[in-house]
Each structure stands twice: as structure tokens, then as C-alpha cells.
Amino acid sequence: MTQTMLQSVKSLLLVLGASLLAACQSVPPQVGFSPQQIAVLKAEGFVDKRFDWTLNMPERLLFSTNESRVSTEQLDYVAGMAERLLAVGITTARVEGHTDSMGTAAYNLTLSQARAAAVAVPMQASGMQITADQIVGRGEAVPMSSNDTDEGRQDNRRVVVIVTPR
Helix, strand or coil: CCHHHHHHHHHHHHHHHHHHHHHHCCCCCCCCCCHHHHHHHHHHCCEECCCCEEEECCCCCCCCCCCCCCCHHHHHHHHHHHHHHHHCCCCCCEEEECCCCCCCHHHHHHHHHHHHHHHHHHHHHCCCCCCHHHEEECCCCCCCCCCCCHHHHHHHCCEEEEECCC
């Protein structure tokens, strides 16, 4: 190697080393929700599940057997919740629909997808950015309660909203 080439390699290594040191001293991105976002999530009834926050909506968004329609009162609640989340910078969510175990697995999967969509639509109309792949039907696969009783089956006919920090 010539002296000039050796000097160029040394200079390049020095610049790379300085760049790496500067990168190590940069501020890491915020992980998790801010205190203001957490306050709103808690006020809305979301529960911290370590990696995300989950709102089980059985007391607000329960469905009758074979039903995916959301009442006007429930639509107003969902739209308001979405607006409050947006106000603190939470702009997206995953919406999961669930069913009880009555009916075939294929039917329940379709019904749960319709339930998720029925809740996602007013959230989207309020400005939340929810894509089709974030509207998920879980069918009867993730029961909240036992399907052996009427009360348990009612608990399972629900929608869950999940938010995850960026």
C-alpha cells in the first residue's frame, strides 16, 4: 500500500469511529406511553398488559347472539374514546372481535370480524388510522369466560381494543 492510501484508510477509520461514538451518545427514542397518554388510557378503562394496553369492552360493547350491530349509544362512546386517544397522540389501535362458542367455528370467525369492523368504523371516522389488518376476528378462540353458562357466553360476545406504543 502506498503512503497516500494508508493515510486515506486511517482517515476513514477515524471518521467512522467518531460517528459511532456520536451515535452512542444520542438520546434513545421514547419507549412506552407518556404520562399524559397513560392517564387517558386509564380513564378510558384500558389495562396495562406490559407490552400494550387493552380495553376489554364487555360492559360497553356486548353483542346479542348472532349480532354485530352497535347501538347509537355505543357508537357515540367509541367515537368519543377515539377522539380522546387522538388528543394525546394515540393514533392507531388493533380492534379484535370475539364470539361465544355457539355455532360453527367458521361462522363465529366471520361474525367476530363483523363485530370488530362495527367498532373500528366509528374509530376511523373520528380520525384514528386503523388499517384492514388491524381489524381482526378471533371467533371463539379466546374466550374471556366459560361458554358453559349464559353469562359466560355473553361475556365472550365482545370487542377488545388494543393500543401499543410506537
